[in-house]
Amino acid sequence: MFSAKADEIIKTLKKEYPETKYYLKFSNPLQLMVATILSAQCRDNVVNSVTAKLFQKYKTASDFTKLKEEDIKSITFFNNKAKSIREASKLVIKKFGGKVPDRMEDLVTLPGVGRKTANAILINAFDKVVGIVVDTHVIRVAYRLGLTKNTNPEKIEKDLMAAVPKAEWKRITWLMKDHGRAVCRAPAPICSKCVLSRICPKNGVTK
Numbered sequence: 001m002f003s004a005k006a007d008e009i010i011k012t013l014k015k016e017y018p019e020t021k022y023y024l025k026f027s028n029p030l031q032l033m034v035a036t037i038l039s040a041q042c043r044d045n046v047v048n049s050v051t052a053k054l055f056q057k058y059k060t061a062s063d064f065t066k067l068k069e070e071d072i073k074s075i076t077f078f079n080n081k082a083k084s085i086r087e088a089s090k091l092v093i094k095k096f097g098g099k100v101p102d103r104m105e106d107l108v109t110l111p112g113v114g115r116k117t118a119n120a121i122l123i124n125a126f127d128k129v130v131g132i133v134v135d136t137h138v139i140r141v142a143y144r145l146g147l148t149k150n151t152n153p154e155k156i157e158k159d160l161m162a163a164v165p166k167a168e169w170k171r172i173t174w175l176m177k178d179h180g181r182a183v184c185r186a187p188a189p190i191c192s193k194c195v196l197s198r199i200c201p202k203n204g205v206t207k
């Protein structure tokens, strides 16, 4: 059953962030797979600035099997991420004919690709919505707003899928990310300036 509160939150956030959109730049599913692997615990603007050059140099899955660490060295954990991208690209070639797959069960078999990344690829590259991308902003904002009592991303995703109509599963992540950056910040939210303050229980907020 969808929640009236989730509905009000979405309506309010849509008014507040009318220009909300997906935050990583890409032109095809392979580029998005690479960008999402790079984006774990790394700022989107850093990822976008690195991939702007990276995608000029590396075009195919075969190119990415030879990814050099030095080409992504300004990204957090670049060694591990370079390895994941090389291995994921090898698997894309070996198992999926060089094309990033468009099914959740296939995507999560790729190194560096968990459910969050797979959801991001499915939603944004293939327009296939089977879940909700639960990133660090969604974890924090959904909890504070009382849309979940969980801290585990997969449980939060289930709670949000139950509360939010499917038509909004794509946009809810973007809206919460915008709100999490602008107002509901970690560690200190600016509740006095928040459009949701009236209906927010501010769970876990201490000041």
Ligand code: SF4
Pocket (backbone or CB within 6 Å): 144, 145, 183, 184, 185, 189, 190, 191, 194, 195, 196, 197, 198, 200, 201, 202, 203, 205
């Ligand atoms: S009222 Fe405070 S805790 Fe609640 S959403 Fe707004 S900023 Fe976040």
